[in-house]
Amino acid sequence: MSMQRKSKISASRKLMLKSLMVAKAKEELEQEVLVKEEEKQKYLAEKAPPLNTGGFSLAQLQDLCRELHAKIDVVDEERYDIEAKVMLNTREIKDLNIKVLDLRGKFKRPNLRRVRVSADAILRSLLGSKHKVSMDLRANLKSVKKEDTEKKRPVEDSDWRKNVEAMSGMEGRKKMFDAAKGSAQ
Numbered sequence: 001m002s003m004q005r006k007s008k009i010s011a012s013r014k015l016m017l018k019s020l021m022v023a024k025a026k027e028e029l030e031q032e033v034l035v036k037e038e039e040k041q042k043y044l045a046e047k048a049p050p051l052n053t054g055g056f057s058l059a060q061l062q063d064l065c066r067e068l069h070a071k072i073d074v075v076d077e078e079r080y081d082i083e084a085k086v087m088l089n090t091r092e093i094k095d096l097n098i099k100v101l102d103l104r105g106k107f108k109r110p111n112l113r114r115v116r117v118s119a120d121a122i123l124r125s126l127l128g129s130k131h132k133v134s135m136d137l138r139a140n141l142k143s144v145k146k147e148d149t150e151k152k153r154p155v156e157d158s159d160w161r162k163n164v165e166a167m168s169g170m171e172g173r174k175k176m177f178d179a180a181k182g183s184a185q
Contacts, residue, residue: 051064
């Protein structure tokens with residue numbers, strides 16, 4: 001009785017909800033882009049204010065160019081250092097990932113060896129070495145005589161398993177054939 005569940009929302013309602021969700025996501029994405037652009041403009045206004053070169057003499061313009069070149073060099077050095085660190089970290093991550101994959105593939109469980117431990121050793125490890133407890137486990141076992149086990153077995157003459165060995169091979173087939181011939185006559 002596997003009945004398919006009917007959806008509680010109709011297909012047209014689902015489609016309308018999906019389109020509303022897509023429209024909302026698109027609106028939020030546009031808003032996020034605008035916020036990032038505002039942050040970028042704000043950062044640039046702080047770090048690189050617009051230059052007013054009007055009314056500067058040639059010497060002042062040359063000084064300004066030298067100052068800007070020095071700032072560019074400092075920023076370029078920082079960019080290079082950060083780029084080198086990123087490349088180093090990327091390479092290190094790549095190497096570690098390779099090591100992880102190698103370890104995952106090569107690890108094999110060692111074969112455990114069977115260790116014989118006596119009952120006294122187990123008790124010593126559980127109770128500590130202070131307690132001298134010796135326990136003879138064999139003393140508590142019930143002794144069974146061989147004669148008792150043979151008496152308990154029921155003997156059935158009509159058991160087919162007795163004749164399996166006698167009837168196996170060609171001799172057994174011959175006996176069966178002869179028995180069949182004798183009963184047919």
